[in-house]
Every structure is written in C-alpha cells, then in structure tokens.
Amino acid sequence: MKILVVYYSVKGATEALARAIGRGIEMTSGCEAVLRAAPPVAAQSSQSLPAVPDSGAPYVAKDDLRDCGGLALGSPTRFGAPSAPIQHFLDGLAAEWVSGALASKPAAVFTSSNSMHGGQEATLLSLAVPLLHHGMVLAGIPYTEPELRKTLSGGSPYGASHVERASENGLTGEEKTLAEALGRRLASLAQALAP
Numbered sequence: 001m002k003i004l005v006v007y008y009s010v011k012g013a014t015e016a017l018a019r020a021i022g023r024g025i026e027m028t029s030g031c032e033a034v035l036r037a038a039p040p041v042a043a044q045s046s047q048s049l050p051a052v053p054d055s056g057a058p059y060v061a062k063d064d065l066r067d068c069g070g071l072a073l074g075s076p077t078r079f080g081a082p083s084a085p086i087q088h089f090l091d092g093l094a095a096e097w098v099s100g101a102l103a104s105k106p107a108a109v110f111t112s113s114n115s116m117h118g119g120q121e122a123t124l125l126s127l128a129v130p131l132l133h134h135g136m137v138l139a140g141i142p143y144t145e146p147e148l149r150k151t152l153s154g155g156s157p158y159g160a161s162h163v164e165r166a167s168e169n170g171l172t173g174e175e176k177t178l179a180e181a182l183g184r185r186l187a188s189l190a191q192a193l194a195p
C-alpha cells in the first residue's frame with residue numbers, strides 16, 4: 001500500500017520530517033512511503049516546471065493522490081500558517097473533493113518553524129482543516145508515545161514538528177522518534193481503513 005507524503009521545504013527541515021515519517025511508514029510491513037514535493041509558486045506562475053526538480057522528491061501529481069492509501073502533509077510555518085505552495089496545492093484539489101478521492105483515508109500533518117512559540121500548532125491545525133473537508137480521518141500523535149512527554153522542542157499531539165532554534169543540527173532524537181511514530185501510525189491506520 002502506498003502512503004503519500006507531500007511537503008514543501010526550502011531549507012530542508014520539513015523535508016527531514018517527511019523522511020522520518022517515511023521511515024515510520026516503511027516500518028509497517030506492506031506499506032511504501034511515496035515522497036512528493038509541492039512545487040513553488042511565483043507571482044506569475046504560468047511558467048511550466050519539469051515533472052522532476054533538480055533536487056528533492058518529484059513534484060506531486062494527481063495520480064499520487066488517487067493511488068495512495070493515506071496522506072501526510074507538511075509545510076514550514078510561515079507567519080503562523082502553512083506556506084503558499086501548500087495552500088496552492090490544496091486549492092487545486094477541487095476535482096479530488098468532488099470525486100471523494102481522499103475520503104475515508106487517514107491523514108497526518110507536520111511542520112517546522114524557527115521558534116518554539118512561532119505558530120506551529122496553528123499551522124498544524126490549519127493543515128488539518130482542508131483534509132477534513134476531503135473526508136480524511138486525521139491521526140495525531142498519542143501521549144502513549146513516551147517522547148511526547150519528554151520533548152523540549154518539536155512534536156505535538158497535533159502532528160510531527162521541528163523547532164530549528166532548539167537544534168541547529170537537524171531533528172532532535174525526540175522529534176525524529178515522534179515523526180517516525182506518526183508515519184507508523186498512519187501506515188497501520190491506512191491498512192485498517194483500506195476498503
């Protein structure tokens with residue numbers, strides 16, 4: 001079963017979370033993590049982009065959404081909200097909403113911010129709302145994960161996260177463990193909910 005992980009990342013922190021979630025997905029036997037990037041947007045975005053960027057994951061395509069058994073969606077926090085490329089990606093999903101392509105599939109969200117109180121939880125909740133409109137079943141991180149009580153940086157019951165200022169060398173141990181746990185949970189829910 002394919003579990004789609006869609007993210008936007010400029011400096012790599014959200015991408016590091018996406019990879020940790022992907023590792024968690026692949027700890028569940030029978031599940032494959034499909035990492036896809038949301039393309040950037042420009043003031044005039046009529047230029048055509050190659051299907052595969054020079055670096056990072058291929059850009060997300062409509063087929064990825066149809067074929068997935070679950071979705072993790074991630075964005076850097078920008079002014080306490082998801083970034084424009086992720087919002088642009090979501091705005092393009094009218095046909096998938098009409099067809100119910102994502103309905104009853106599990107979903108999870110993740111983010112990276114610079115500061116601890118810079119709006120991570122607001123971003124995670126904003127990412128979750130459109131997925132509820134698509135009829136997705138939202139999965140958070142339960143407090144039965146011990147790292148959720150220990151973390152002094154990212155990781156939240158609302159989703160996986162990273163705080164740059166807490167660790168300039170990438171994800172902390174707790175952030176990584178919690179992102180992997182979210183991936184594992186998403187994968188096992190996808191198997192349980194599969195028609």
Ligand SMILES: Cc1cc2nc3c(=O)[nH]c(=O)nc-3n(C[C@H](O)[C@H](O)[C@H](O)COP(=O)(O)O)c2cc1C
Pocket residue numbers: 008009010011012013014015076077078079080081112113114115116117118119164
């Ligand atoms: C336009 C802009 C707005 C930002 N707003 C916030 C913010 O509200 N709170 C915060 O803590 N960090 C903010 N940041 C910092 C990013 O969230 C942070 O650098 C993030 O880890 C980048 O993720 P990436 O490495 O995946 O690109 C902002 C960055 C940019 C460029």
